[in-house]
Amino acid sequence: MASTLPPSRPELVCPAGTPAALKSAVDAGADCVYVGFRDETNARNFPGLNFNRKELAEGIAYAHDKGAKVLVAINTFPRAGQPELWHQAVADAARLKADAAILADIGLIDHAARHHPELRLHLSVQAAASNPEAIAFYAERFGVKRVVLPRVLTVQEISAINARIAPVETEVFVFGGLCVMAEGRCALSSYVTGQSPNMNGVCSPAGEVRYTETAQGVTSELSGFTINKFAANEPAGYPTLCKGRFIARDKASYLFEEPTSLNTLAILPDLIKAGVTAFKIEGRQRGRAYVAAVVQAFRAGVDAVMAGRPLPEIDLDRITEGGKQTTGAYEKAWR
Amino acid sequence: MDSMRCQLRKAASMIPGHVQSSVRPAPPPFSPVLLLGLALQPLRPQMLQPLFDAMLRMIRARHPDILERMADYADKPVCIDPTDLPFVILLDPHPEHPALLVRRQIENGEAAAVIHGSLETLVALAEGKVDGDALFFSRRLVIEGDTEVVVALRNAVDGAGIDLIDDISAQLGPLGTAFRRLAGTAAGLAGRLRDDFETLRASLIAPAVKDVDAQGARINALEAEIRQLRKAQRRGGAA
Amino acid sequence: MTSITLGPLLFNWKPDAFRDFYFRMADAEAIDIVHVGEVVCSKRTPFLDPVIPEVIERLQASGKQVVASSLALIMNDREAAQARDLAESGLLVEANDISVAAMMAGRSFVAGPLLNIYNEGTLATLEAMGAVRVCLPAELAADAIGQLAAKAKMGIEVQAFGRLPLAISARCYAARARGLSKDGCQYVCADDPDGMAVETLDEVPFLAVNGTQTMSYHHMSLLGEVGDLVRRGVSSIRLWPHVTDMAQVAGLFRAVLDGRLAPAEAEDRLAALVPGAEFANGYIHGRPGHQYVEMEL
Numbered sequence: 001m002a003s004t005l006p007p008s009r010p011e012l013v014c015p016a017g018t019p020a021a022l023k024s025a026v027d028a029g030a031d032c033v034y035v036g037f038r039d040e041t042n043a044r045n046f047p048g049l050n051f052n053r054k055e056l057a058e059g060i061a062y063a064h065d066k067g068a069k070v071l072v073a074i075n076t077f078p079r080a081g082q083p084e085l086w087h088q089a090v091a092d093a094a095r096l097k098a099d100a101a102i103l104a105d106i107g108l109i110d111h112a113a114r115h116h117p118e119l120r121l122h123l124s125v126q127a128a129a130s131n132p133e134a135i136a137f138y139a140e141r142f143g144v145k146r147v148v149l150p151r152v153l154t155v156q157e158i159s160a161i162n163a164r165i166a167p168v169e170t171e172v173f174v175f176g177g178l179c180v181m182a183e184g185r186c187a188l189s190s191y192v193t194g195q196s197p198n199m200n201g202v203c204s205p206a207g208e209v210r211y212t213e214t215a216q217g218v219t220s221e222l223s224g225f226t227i228n229k230f231a232a233n234e235p236a237g238y239p240t241l242c243k244g245r246f247i248a249r250d251k252a253s254y255l256f257e258e259p260t261s262l263n264t265l266a267i268l269p270d271l272i273k274a275g276v277t278a279f280k281i282e283g284r285q286r287g288r289a290y291v292a293a294v295v296q297a298f299r300a301g302v303d304a305v306m307a308g309r310p311l312p313e314i315d316l317d318r319i320t321e322g323g324k325q326t327t328g329a330y331e332k333a334w335r
Numbered sequence: 336m337d338s339m340r341c342q343l344r345k346a347a348s349m350i351p352g353h354v355q356s357s358v359r360p361a362p363p364p365f366s367p368v369l370l371l372g373l374a375l376q377p378l379r380p381q382m383l384q385p386l387f388d389a390m391l392r393m394i395r396a397r398h399p400d401i402l403e404r405m406a407d408y409a410d411k412p413v414c415i416d417p418t419d420l421p422f423v424i425l426l427d428p429h430p431e432h433p434a435l436l437v438r439r440q441i442e443n444g445e446a447a448a449v450i451h452g453s454l455e456t457l458v459a460l461a462e463g464k465v466d467g468d469a470l471f472f473s474r475r476l477v478i479e480g481d482t483e484v485v486v487a488l489r490n491a492v493d494g495a496g497i498d499l500i501d502d503i504s505a506q507l508g509p510l511g512t513a514f515r516r517l518a519g520t521a522a523g524l525a526g527r528l529r530d531d532f533e534t535l536r537a538s539l540i541a542p543a544v545k546d547v548d549a550q551g552a553r554i555n556a557l558e559a560e561i562r563q564l565r566k567a568q569r570r571g572g573a574a
Numbered sequence: 575m576t577s578i579t580l581g582p583l584l585f586n587w588k589p590d591a592f593r594d595f596y597f598r599m600a601d602a603e604a605i606d607i608v609h610v611g612e613v614v615c616s617k618r619t620p621f622l623d624p625v626i627p628e629v630i631e632r633l634q635a636s637g638k639q640v641v642a643s644s645l646a647l648i649m650n651d652r653e654a655a656q657a658r659d660l661a662e663s664g665l666l667v668e669a670n671d672i673s674v675a676a677m678m679a680g681r682s683f684v685a686g687p688l689l690n691i692y693n694e695g696t697l698a699t700l701e702a703m704g705a706v707r708v709c710l711p712a713e714l715a716a717d718a719i720g721q722l723a724a725k726a727k728m729g730i731e732v733q734a735f736g737r738l739p740l741a742i743s744a745r746c747y748a749a750r751a752r753g754l755s756k757d758g759c760q761y762v763c764a765d766d767p768d769g770m771a772v773e774t775l776d777e778v779p780f781l782a783v784n785g786t787q788t789m790s791y792h793h794m795s796l797l798g799e800v801g802d803l804v805r806r807g808v809s810s811i812r813l814w815p816h817v818t819d820m821a822q823v824a825g826l827f828r829a830v831l832d833g834r835l836a837p838a839e840a841e842d843r844l845a846a847l848v849p850g851a852e853f854a855n856g857y858i859h860g861r862p863g864h865q866y867v868e869m870e871l
Contacts, residue, residue, distance in 0.1 A: 018494025019400075020463065047487030048404040048494070077692035080714070081721035106672075107695020127690070131648045133657075133673035152744035157650055181788065182647055184690060186741035187713045188781070191790055191863035194856075196713055198690060207483035218474075223862060226774040236474055242741075242788075246780060247773040248751045255747055255772060255783070285486075287493040288463035319469045335745045335756035 009306045010272060010279050013071065013171060014295045017049040017284040022059045024288040026068045029299035033063055034071040034102060036201075036284065041089040042073045043104075043126055044284040045201030057096050069099035075124035076201045077105045087111060094119040102148070103127075104184055104198075113142040122171070123147040126184030126197065132164040139168045146171055148280060150182050151262070155270050155330050162275035169277035174264040175294050175316070176282025178328050180242050180257040188241055193223045204240045211236075220244075228259075235259075261320035262328045268301050268311065271330070290319050343414060343423060343441050343449055372420045380422040380437045387424065391435040393502055402430050404491035411447035411484040417454040426488070448480035450488075463493045576800075576831050577810035578824050579709075579731060581687075582609040582643035582668070584739060584814060585784055586618050586764040589625045595815065596629040600636040602821035604828035607810065608633050611643035611660070613670055613688070614742070614787045616653045617759070630665070643668040646688045646742045647786070668709075679703040687711055687733055687812070688742065692718070694725045701728055709812055712738045715860035716799065716806060723807025732803055734796040735823060735844075736814025737769055737782055737789040738863065747783040756786070768817050779852060790863060792854035795844060797830055798837040798869035799858050818847050838869055 014030035016022035025033045036042025038050035051059060060070045072093040078086040086108050093101045094116040101119055103109045104126035112121060125148040129135050138144040146169040149158060162170055179186070183197075190196035193208040210221040217231040220239035227244035230236045237243060237259030246255045262282070264271060271279070279302065281294050297314040304312055317325070328334055375383075394401055405428035415424040425441055427434040441449075452460070456475050459465040467489045470476040478485045504512070580599055583592065599608055610629055612619045633640045642665040644657050660667055661677040669675035670686035685691060685700050685708040692711065700708065707729035710719060723730040746756040748763040748770060763770075769782035769789050779791040793816070796803070800811055811831075813824055826844055829835035841853070856865030 017490060020494050020496035023496070024463075046490065047407065047483050048490030077690055078695065080693045080718040083693060083695060105690065105692065105696055106699050107693050107697070110699050111695055127672075128647075129672065131650075131654055131671075131673050133654060133676055134648075134671065137672060137676035152647065153649060160651070180745060181741035181743045185646075185688065186788075187711070187738075187863070188740050188788060190713050190857070191738070191740055191781075194860075194862040198692065198711075199713060205483070206486040207481070209482040211478065211482070213477075213479075225778060225780060226776045229775055233474075236471065238468065238471070245775055247775065247777065248747075248770055248783065251751070252775055253751070255751060256743075256745075256788070285468075285490070287467055287489070288496070290466040290468070293466075319466045329744050332757070333755060 008277075010276055010302060011069075012295065012298055012302060013278050013280040015176075015281055015284040015286070015291060016059070017044065017046070017287070019051065019055050019059055019062075021284075021288050021291045022070075023062060024292045025295050026063050026066050028292045028295035030068055030295050032069040032071055032099070032278070033059070034073055034280075034284070035059060036073045036075075037089050037092070039085060039089075040199075040201045041076055041086050043075045043124070043197050043201045044073075045076070046285045047206060049285055053092055053096070056092075056098070060096055060098060071100045071102055071122060072098040073102040073124065074108065075102055075104040075126045077126075077198045078108055079199070083107070083111070087115075090116060090119070100146070109138065109142045109144065117143075120145055124184070125150055125173070128182045128184045130182065132161055135161070135165045135168055139165070145169060146277065148172070150184075151179055152182050152329050154332050155267065155274050156332075158271070158276065158330075159274035170275075171278035171280050172271060172276050173262060173282055174268070174271070174279040174298060175262055176286075177240075178257065178260065178262040178282075178326065186242075192225060192241055204238070209239055258324055258326075260324040260326045261316075263316055263320065263325040264327055264330060265297065265301050265311065265314060265316070267327055267330060268298075269305050272302075272305055286319075293319055343416060343446075376421050380439050383422065383437045387435040387437050391433060393505075394435075395433070397502055397505065398495040398497060401491045401495045402428060402433055404494060405487055406430055408447075408484045408487050411481060412445060413484055413488055414441050414446035414449040415457060416449055416451045417457055418451050419453050423449075428488070446480065448478060448482070448485045450485055451477040451479070458499060460489070461492055461497050462499060463496065467493070576804050576808070577606040577729075577731075578604055578827055578831075579607040579810050579812045580605050580609060580820065580824070581709075581733070581736070581812045581814045582611050582613050584614055584737075584787065584789075585767050585769065586615070586761065587767055588764065589621050591767075592622060593625045593629055595820075597632055598821060600632045600638060602824055604821070604824035605638065605813075607639045607641060609641045609643045609668055611668075613643050613646050613686075613739075615746070615763070615785045616645055616656060617756075617761070618763075618785075619656065639666070641666045641668050641684055643686065644670045644674040646670040646686075646739075647744070648673055649744065666706075675700065675703060675705070682706045684709070687731075688739065691722075694722060697722055697726055697728075701726065707731055707810065709733065712740065712794070712857055712863065714857065716803065716858050717860070719803065719808060719858075720806035723809075726807075729809040730807060731810040731812050732796070732808050732858075733794060734800055734811040734813060734827065736793055736816055737784075737791075738794050738814075738857075739784075739787055739789055740781070740863075741788040743786050743788070746786045747788065748785045751783070759785075790854065791852070792864055792866075793848060793851040794855065794857075795841060795853040796855055796858060797827065797840045797844060799855060800827065800831060801837070803858075804831065816848065822847055841869070 011031040013032040014025040016025050016033045016035050022033050036050045063070045074089045090112045100122045102122045102124045104124035121144045123138050123144045128150045129147050130150050135147050148171045151173055187196055189203040195202050195205050197203045204222055208223045212219045218236050219229045220227050222239045222241055227239035242256040243259045245252050248255050300312045409429045412425055412427045422437050425436040630640050642660050644660055648654055648671045657674050668684040668686045670688040681704050685705045687709040705728050709731040712733055746759055749756050749759040752762050763785035769784045772781040774780050782789040782791050826840045830837050830840045854864050854866050857863045859867045
C-alpha cells in the first residue's frame with residue numbers, strides 16, 4: 001500500500017437530471033452533483049431531461065451557496081466533422097464555472113486541456129480506463145485529475161490501482177443501474193436500435209420501447225426484438241437490452257444480467273479502505289424521489305463509516321430495478 | 336418512428352375487479368378514491384373541466400418549464416388514466432395551445448400514449464414523491480403506446496418540483512391557508528381509510544390471486560412444452 | 575491498392591486448429607496483413623503462446639505483414655505485463671486498450687477497432703502518438719468514415735466481414751450460460767468456435783457470445799459497400815476469421831475490389847461459404863447494425 005494514513009472522507013457525487021433533482025441532491029447531503037446539457041453531448045440524453053445554460057447557471061449558484069460542487073458530464077464522443085456542439089458544451093461549462101467537466105473522448109479532452117486550462121477535468125466511465133497505464137495516459141498527457149473507474153473491477157483491483165496512480169483520484173459507482181459490459185465499449189444498443197451511448201448518449205432508447213399486454217402478462221420489446229416477458233404479477237423491468245431474458249443453448253435465462261441495481265452500502269468500508277476519493281450514484285434519469293432517498297442513505301452510510309459507527313440498515317429495495325440488488329463486479333464471484 | 340395511437344373507453348362499470356382494457360391494471364378493488372369515483376359516476380366529465388382549466392393555468396404560470404421540456408413532443412398528446420376514477424385526462428403539450436381535457440373516453444388515435452395508475456399513485460408521481468421507475472417496475476404504473484413521450488412527460492413533471500397542495504393554495508391567494516389546512520386533514524383521513532381498505536381488500540381477493548397464479552404456472556409449463564416441440568422441428572440455424 | 579487485413583482470431587480455437595488456420599492463411603494470396611494474438615480473454619493465452627512464434631514465422635516467410643493484437647480489456651498486473659511484453663516484442667502492435675497505445679507512444683502502432691475513435695480530434699492525437707493505421711469502430715456510418723479518411727494521414731481500415739465485436743465485459747457469458755463462473759470456466763467458450771448464438775424468447779436470432787465478448791448474431795458483409803468506401807478514402811478492409819475457408823472469403827473481396835466480380839454475385843458465393851449465416855450491413859448505412867440494406871444492382 002502506498003500510504004498508511006487513515007483514508008479521507010470520500011465525496012458523495014450525486015445525479016441530477018433536472019434543477020429540482022439538483023436541489024434534492026444538495027439538500028440531502030451531496031458533496032457534488034453531476035449534470036448534463038439537454039442535448040447529445042452527455043450519456044443521459046433522455047427525453048425531457050437535463051439542463052439548459054440558464055438552469056445550469058442557477059444550479060451552480062444553488063450548489064455553491066450550500067457548499068456543494070457541480071460537475072458537468074460531456075461524455076459522448078463528438079461526431080466526425082461536427083465537434084462544435086461538444087466544444088461549445090465544454091466552453092459553457094468553463095464559462096459558468098462548473099467545478100469540473102467529465103469527459104470521455106480523447107480528442108475532446110485534448111481540446112479542453114488546450115483551450116480551457118482552468119477547467120478541472122475528470123475522465124468519464126465511458127472512457128473505460130481500467131488500469132494504471134491508461135489512467136497515467138490521461139493524467140500525464142491532458143492533466144486529468146480524477147478517473148471514474150469502469151464497473152468491471154473488483155475492490156482488490158481498485159485498491160491496487162489507487163496505490164499506483166496517486167495523486168490522480170478515483171471515483172467509483174456505489175449505487176444504481178449497472179452496466180454489465182465495460183462502459184463506453186458497448187455497441188449493443190446501436191446494433192439493435194441505431195442509437196448508442198457513445199454516439200447518441202442513450203442506451204435502449206425509450207422511443208424504441210414497446211410494452212404489449214398478453215393473456216400471460218407483459219412483453220417488453222426494443223426495436224421489435226423481445227427483450228423480456230413478465231407474468232401478470234411479476235415485477236416488470238425497462239427493456240435495457242443486456243438485462244433481458246434470452247435463449248442460449250436451448251435455455252432461456254438472464255444471460256448477461258438480471259434486472260438489478262448496484263448497491264454497495266454493505267461494502268462501503270472496503271471501498272473507503274481501497275482509497276477511493278469519490279462515490280458516485282447513478283441515475284440522472286430517475287427523478288427527485290430516487291435522488292433524495294439514495295443520497296440520504298449514502299450520506300448516512302459514509303458518515304457512519306468515517307465516525308467509526310456501524311453501518312446503518314437502510315432498505316433501498318423499493319427503488320431498485322426489479323427489487324433486486326447486487327454488489328456487481330466489486331466481488332469476484334460476479335464474473 | 337410512427338407511434339402507436341391509443342384508444343380508451345371508460346366503461347360505465349367501475350365495479351371492483353372488472354378490467355376494462357386488456358392493458359390497464361385492475362383498479363384497486365376497494366379504495367377511498369374508488370368510492371369517490373362511484374360518487375362521481377353520474378357526473379358528466381365536462382362539469383370538471385373548469386377545474387382542469389385552472390390547473391393548466393397554474394402549470395403555465397408556476398411551472399412553464401414543463402411545457403418547455405415537452406417541446407419536442409408538441410404533437411403527442413398523452414392520456415392520463417386514473418384507474419379508480421370514471422374519467423381520463425388528455426394532456427396536449429403543444430406549447431402554443433396546450434390543453435388539459437377531462438373526458439369519459441378518448442378516440443382511437445387521439446393520444447400517443449396512455450398512463451394508467453391509481454389517482455394516489457399519479458399524484459405522488461406528479462409531486463416527485465415516488466420514483467417513476469420503481470412504480471413501473473412494481474407494475475403500479477402501466478404505460479401504453481409511445482414510451483418516449485411518457486418518459487419525457489415524467490422527466491418534465493419531476494423536474495418542475497410540483498407540490499399540488501402548495502401550487503393550488505398559491506392560486507387561491509388568501510384562501511390558500513385554509514385550503515392547506517383542509518388538505519392536510521383530508522390527506523390524513525384518506526391515509527387511514529386506505530389502510531382499512533387494504534386489510535379488507537387483501538382478505539377479499541387473496542383466494543382469487545392464488546388461483547390466477549396457479550393458472551399462470553400451468554400456462555408457462557404448456558408454453559415450455561410447445562417451445563421444445565418447435566425447437567425439435569426447427570432446422571439447424573447459423574452457428 | 576486497398577489492403578485486405580485478416581483480423582485476429584477472436585474465438586477460442588484449440589492450438590492445433592489455430593496453427594493450421596494461420597498456416598493456411600500464409601498461403602492465401604488475397605490477404606496482405608495478418609493479425610495474431612488473443613484479444614478477448616487473458617485466460618486463453620497460455621495455450622496459444624507455444625504455437626504463436628511458429629505461426630508468425632510462417633506468415634512472415636510468406637510475405638505477410640504480421641501485427642500482434644493486444645487484449646481489449648486490461649484489468650490487472652498480469653494482463654498489463656502481457657501487454658508490455660507485446661509492446662517490447664519488436665512486432666507491429668495493434669492496441670485494443672488505450673493503455674497499449676500509451677505503451678507504444680513514440681513508436682509505430684495500429685489503433686484497433688475496440689478503441690473509441692469517432693472523430694478527427696481523437697484521430698489526430700493517436701496519429702501524433704505514432705498510429706500508422708486505424709481500424710474504425712463498427713458503429714460508424716460511411717459519412718463519418720469518409721470525414722475521418724479525408725483528414726487522416728494514416729491508413730483507415732473498416733470491418734467488412736464476420737460477426738462484429740460489439741461489447742467486452744469482465745463477466746464470461748459462455749461460462750454463465752452453463753452455470754459456471756469465470757474463474758471455474760473450464761474453457762467452455764471453445765465449444766463455440768464461431769460464437770454461441772443468442773436468441774430472443776421468440777427464438778429470433780439476436781446476438782452471439784464469445785466468452786466475455788458479445789458479438790453480432792449477423793455476419794457483417796460489406797461486399798456491396800467496399801467500392802464506395804475505397805472511394806471515400808478507406809485504405810484497407812478487415813475480415814474477421816470464422817470457421818470457413820477464409821482464403822476464399824478474402825478472394826471474393828479482392829475480386830470485388832479489383833472489379834472482377836459483381837458484388838451481388840460475390841455475396842451469393844459468400845453465402846455458400848458460410849451456410850446458415852445471415853448478413854447485415856446496417857451500420858455503414860447509418861441504420862441499426864443488424865439491418866441489411868439491399869445492394870443497388
